[in-house]
Amino acid sequence: MATPKLVDSTCSIARSLGVLGERWTFLILREALTGKTRFAQFRDALRIAPDVLTARLATLVEYGVLTREPYQEPGSRPRDAYHLTDAGRELDIALGALQQWGDRYLPRPEGPTVERRTRTDDRPVHVGYVDGSGREVPLDDVAANRTAAYPVD
Numbered sequence: 060m061a062t063p064k065l066v067d068s069t070c071s072i073a074r075s076l077g078v079l080g081e082r083w084t085f086l087i088l089r090e091a092l093t094g095k096t097r098f099a100q101f102r103d104a105l106r107i108a109p110d111v112l113t114a115r116l117a118t119l120v121e122y123g124v125l126t127r128e129p130y131q132e133p134g135s136r137p138r139d140a141y142h143l144t145d146a147g148r149e150l151d152i153a154l155g156a157l158q159q160w161g162d163r164y165l166p167r168p169e170g171p172t173v174e175r176r177t178r179t180d181d182r183p184v185h186v187g188y189v190d191g192s193g194r195e196v197p198l199d200d201v202a203a204n205r206t207a208a209y210p211v212d
Contacts, residue, residue: 066122069209078122083107084115085154088143091125092151096140116141124150156186 066077079085083105090104102112119125124147131137155175162171175184188196 078118078124079150081115081118083111084119085150085157087112087115087119088124088147088150089154091141091143091147092154096142098138098141101141119147123147152186159186 066074068074068077079088086105087101087107090101095101095104098109098112098116101107101116102109105112116125116127120127120141123144125141126144127139127141129137130140158171158173176182177184188198188201190196
């Protein structure tokens with residue numbers, strides 16, 4: 060379950076980590092983003108303990124990252140499938156940023172395992188900041204300014 064102290068935090072990063080910061084969560088999301096929806100698919104792909112997977116899926120459902128939908132195959136008991144919500148699909152950007160960072164600062168000799176490209180014309184893409192007019196902004200030109208909603212210490 061998510062850590063209530065973090066989820067109730069003023070800091071949006073802390074709140075996000077309260078839901079997404081447990082070990083395995085981003086890997087479950089990675090698998091969901093590739094189309095996996097069933098408990099056994101997640102378990103087999105990640106080799107994760109069933110109790111841990113159950114807990115992580117429950118948190119993701121509780122906070123609206125996944126939905127749980129029952130299904131039943133002929134001759135089998137009812138089970139649940141897990142589908143990404145819009146909020147869950149949007150986390151592909153965060154996963155892309157983590158992968159991009161890992162490929163740059165923790166590279167493997169074999170190279171990256173995934174390359175992100177445009178669907179329309181197969182151009183390579185990367186994660187970055189974009190301004191309101193759609194132009195990419197260099198990282199050193201981005202400032203994180205606290206707002207009135209963030210109390211000063």
